[in-house]
Amino acid sequence: MLQARDERTLLRCGTAGAVLFVAAFLIIGSVRAGYDPLRHPVSSLSIGSFGWTQAVNFCISGVLVTSFAFGVRSVLLRLGGDWWIPGLVIAVGVGLIGAGFFTTDPINGYPPGAEEVTTATGVLHQLFSAGVFLGLPAASWMLGRLFWATEHPWWAGYCFLTAVAFLAGFVLAALGFGGMPDFQPYAGLYQRITLGIGFGWLLLISLFLRSARFSRAFNVRTRTS
Template sequence: MGTSPAAPTGKPARTLLTCGVIAGPLFIAAFLIEGATRTGYDPMRHPVSSLALGDLGWTQTLNFLVCGLLTTAFAIGVRRAQGGFWAPLLIGVWAVAMVLAGVFTGDPISGYPAGTPALRPEYSGLPALLHDAVAVPGFAALTIAGIVVAVRFARRRRYGWAAYSAATAVVFTTSLVLSQLGFDQLEPWVNHAGLLQRTAIVTAWTWLTLLGLRLRRAGFPAPHNPENPEDPTPARKPVLPNGPAGARSASAAQ
């Protein structure tokens, strides 16, 4: 049995989707380079957002802002690529959360920068509070986006992409929860919290990048038509004429 052809993706949508393809590799490359070159910073222990602290913190702030804006454009591209309503909306929430994470800088965690406490008993101010506050809906939105996209592909019999999207949501959420336990200084996670967070981040950005490449090429697959597997249009009920002839036709069809 065949599968339904994909809906075509227009040039404006492909341009917007390219922004999402660029955002992931850019964000990952930036924090990897920053983390490897900062004195006292341990990628195994410290969160990516802590790179926004210190004299060179502006580089990670810029990373949040640029990649957040690129992902906002990507969300619009997903909408134009027959992405429905919820998937682009949820990806857009993730994008806005990234921008706000760049606007509001968090508190030091796990002793970085040097001389700071492992965990502050309370927030140092409103920016630090808002940094953590915007992260929650952003992370939740991306998790739900993975599930929404998984369902969308499954309904169109693209089971490989459905399974990959669902697995992304699971790995992303699990890694984030465990990393947060470490940032709260709970054993045995504290010494691996940075690695766990990076696992979540790389998993999410890889999925978004590959999704962007897939949608640039073919868009979302069209709904499956069980009456004709090669026809991408949904099956339609026959339209019967009005009047006695229509009534007789309807009776005959029953």
């Protein structure tokens, strides 16, 4: 069992990781020449001479989210939880790290003039990204079940809604990146909304799990040793 100070530090990593990831890709995307945030995916920011900035964002955010998962595990141990929820959060963190190490292939016209071919590196990027886009809604749904079982319907409803909205946004983005004309011009926007939903959930959960309100609501005893 972690000491209370260590647990809170790990939970703060969730806040930092969520804020850093979203803020960084919004800033980087707003200043990248030839890049259209409405059309192009976040991963495309890793392509090119300044792609290292987004790659670093992926990796640092992934380390923070992975660290957060161990704080979640410590909290859930006291609630009788298991490894499923923190394991899914770890999948998100590892997915971010892998996405940082393996650059995606050109897609949807970015970089301008680049040939859109499939490479082994691009495939690995997609595989690691699956950990993010599947792990986040799964973790949200599982935590919603825990909140529902412990008779906290508001938080349960928020988690369930997050999972459904995230998956819906993911489908819209996938249709756009898959080349469907009606969705392609706004595929990047759909993806950003989806990521905002998912990482917003991470942010709020990380704040809630270390709040006094959470301790009172779940009768979680604060450890001093």
